[in-house]
Every structure is written in structure tokens, then in C-alpha cells.
Amino acid sequence: MANSPSGESMIARVVRLLSVFPKYNRPLSVREIAEYASLPVTTTHRLLKELEAEDLVTRMTDGGWQHGTRLWEIASRNSPVQSLRDAALPPMEDLVAGLRVHLSLAILDRNEVLYIERMTPNDYTVNIISVAGRLPAHATSAGLILHAFGSPDGRRLLLSRGLTKYTDTTLTEMQDLKDKLLRARHEGVVASTGAIIPESTGISVPVFGEGEYAIAALTAIVPIGQENLEVLVPQLRFAARAIRRRLGKTPDTDLGFVRETNPLPSDF
Template sequence: MANSPSGESMIARVVRLLSVFPKYNRPLSVREIAEYASLPVTTTHRLLKELEAEDLVTRMTDGGWQHGTRLWEIASRNSPVQSLRDAALPPMEDLVAGLRVHVSLAILDRHEVLYLERITPDDYTVNITSVAGRLPAHATSAGLVLHAFGSQEGQRLFLSRGHARFTETTPTEIEQLKEKLNRARLDGFVASLGTIIPESTGISVPIFGPKKLAIAALTVIVPVGDEDLDLIVPQMKITARAIQRRTGVVPEMNSRVSRQTRPSPLG
């Protein structure tokens, strides 16, 4: 694959171009795409025409561009992410109906949390997660619980990175993060109060795969001060076990889940 004068491959430029669209909920002009992707306008126009020929992007009647349907089709076929989402949706809907809370499903992708699904009741809770959106792992309950029940190599890399502070309660120091991971393994969940949005608390439990490592996180978002852990956490664990069962994992085989029955105080 030909490289640019800067040494960047064609694939890298195409990925950067396609990654621009999810950040803006509208079709974009060639100049906007070029600016956001840090590409020359002529290069951007040429790549868009080639991608349009394969229906990976679509030009709208007003001249703007957006993702094409074939891109969604390719991404959806035989996708483990789509299978996980399909398995999780019915139990998540039951949880929302029972507790009237915001619920999301997320996985780790490198050093970020990638959200696969989000179900929101009609209330006032501040929730900035969006489907296919990303948030930094250290500032979210989902990211912390996924690392706590993830691989040792993943934990090592997580703790070796620098971490930005978003609010007064965002954990950024290595010792803080180590303590939160250890606490998560003992409690079986993470509750993060105002660590990325001051008004909201994220509560997450792991969803385990066949190797007894967390493959996803189930998260509930509530207003700070409304964290009824004795009510919420047991229901979340029931939902997580239901999702595991629907993915083919027998929950009872995972001792780390079965031992965690009693929520601990917030911290």
C-alpha cells in the first residue's frame, strides 16, 4: 500500500478519514473532513471518490459526505461485538424497566472504553456516553472494572500510562488506581462518583467470557447522591449473569462472580 510523503500508509489515511464522521452528527463537506482528518483537500477528495465507488461513504444531495451503508454491512457481519450487543440487549432492557436508570454496555479498546449500547429512560440524569463513543478508562467505572478483571498485561500497561484529570474526583495517581482495581476485585463492582461528570455516578460490574476474564462491562448511571448500591448492584449482577448465559458462558463456573454478593460502601 503506497505511503504518503510523510511515510503514512494509505490505509492509515483512510482510517483517519473514516474516523472523522462519528464525531459529528451531520454530513460533512470535503474541506471539513480534510481539516478534521489533517489531510490535504485534494487527497481527501480523491479518497472520498474511491470510497464512494465502494459505497463506504455516501455523498448527500447537499454535497455533504457521510458513512455508506456498505461500511455498516461489513462491520456488522459475523462481528463478535454485534453478537455481544445482541445478547445483552434484552437483559439490559429489563434492568432499565425495573430500576429506571441509564444502562450501557462497553468494552476495552486499547486504553479507552468503547460503548456498544446505551439505553436511557426519560429522566434528568447527566449521561455523556453514546453508542460507538469512547471515554478514557481511568475516569469511568466501566474502564476500572474491565481492567480489574482483565489481563495482567493490560493492567500493567494501564498503570504505566499518564492519566488526565477531568474532575476533582478523577483518579490519576498510580497508587489511587491500584487501590481502585484491588477494591473492585474484592467488591465485584466499581462505583465512580463524579469522576468524569461531576453530577453523575457510574456503577459497573464485569461480564465474563469463557476464560474468566471480563469481556465487557455493564454500567448504570445515576445522579450523585442517588447511589442505592444495596438495590442497584445485586440487580446489575443478575443482569450480567443473564448476559453471560446468553453468550454461552455458564455464570456458576466463575467463582469471582459468585463470591461477590454484598455491595461495599462507596469509595
């Protein structure tokens, strides 16, 4: 694929251009897309016309541009993320109806938490999560539980970086993070109070695939002071097991915690 004078490939430029749209909930002009994607206007217009020919972007009647339906179609076919979301929807709907809490389903992607579903019963809880949105793993209960039950390489990457402190309770020191991950590994749950939003607590449990690696995190978000863990955690675990069964994974004993007979990975 031909490179630009800066050495950037055509694919990289197209991905950067397409990545602009989810950040703005409206069609964008060519100049806006060029500015947000840091591309020349002429290059942006040429790429948009080529993408339009394949229905990957669509030009609206007012002249603005947005994602095309074929982009959604391609992304949805045989997608493990879509399969995970489909499996999670009924258990999550039941949980929201019963507990009246905000719920989210997330996966780990490049040391960030990528949210693939979000359910909100009301507007009383501060919740900045959006579907297809990302948040830093170290500042979210979902990111911490996914790292606790994730790959050693992912944990090493997390612990090797300088981490942003968003609030007074955001964990940024290596030893604090290690202690939190180890506790999560033993208890099978992470509660992060005010770590990214001062008013809210995230409570996350892992959704397991085969074995003891988490493929997703199921999270309840509640106002600080309303963290009824004795009620929330068993219900979250029950829903997580239901998601696992709906994905066709082999039933197992409750993997919401790691038994003492099962040794910890060497990096803990």
C-alpha cells in the same frame, strides 16, 4: 500499500478519514473532512471518490458526505461486538424498565472504554456516554472494572501512563488506582462518584466470558446521592449473568467477586 510523502500508508489515511464522520452528526463537505482528518483537499476528494465506488461512503444531494451502508454491512457481519450487543439488549431493556436508570454496555479497547450500547429512561441524569463513543478507562467505573478483571498487560499500561484529572475525584495516582482495582477485584463492582461528570455516579459490574476475564462492563449511571447499591448491584449482576448465558458461555457460579481460594494475578 503506497505511502504518502510523510510516510503514512494509504490504509492509515483512509482510516483517519472514515473516523471523522462519527464525531459529527451530519454530512460533511470535502473541505471539512480534509480539515478534520488533516489531509490535503485533493487527497481527500480522491479517497472519497474511491470509497464511494465501493459504497463505503455516500454523497448526499446537498453535496455532503457520510458513511455508506456497505461500511455498516461489513462491520456488522460476524462481529463479536454485534453479537455481544444483541445478547445484552433484552436483559438491559428489562433492567431499564424495572429500575428506571441509565445503562451502558462497554468494552475495553486500547486503554479506552468503547461504548457499544446505551439506554436512557429519562433526561434527569447527566450522561455523556454515546454509542461508539470513547472515554478514558481510569475515569470511568466501566474502565476500572474491566481492568480489574482484565489482562495484566492492560493494567500495567494503565498504571504506567500519566493520567488526566477531570474532576476532584478522578483517580490519577498509581497507588490509588491499584487500591481501587484490588477492591474491585474482591467486590466485583466499581462505583465511581463524579470521576468524569461531577453530577453523576457510575456503578459497573463485569460481564464474564469463559473463566474470570471480563469481556464487557455493564454500568448504571445515577445522580450523586441516589446510589442505592443494595438494590442496583444485585440487579446488575443478574443482568450480566443473563448476557453471559445468552452468549452461550458455560454457566458458572457467581463470578461477581473473586473468591479467596482463587489467587490474585501476580501484578496485583
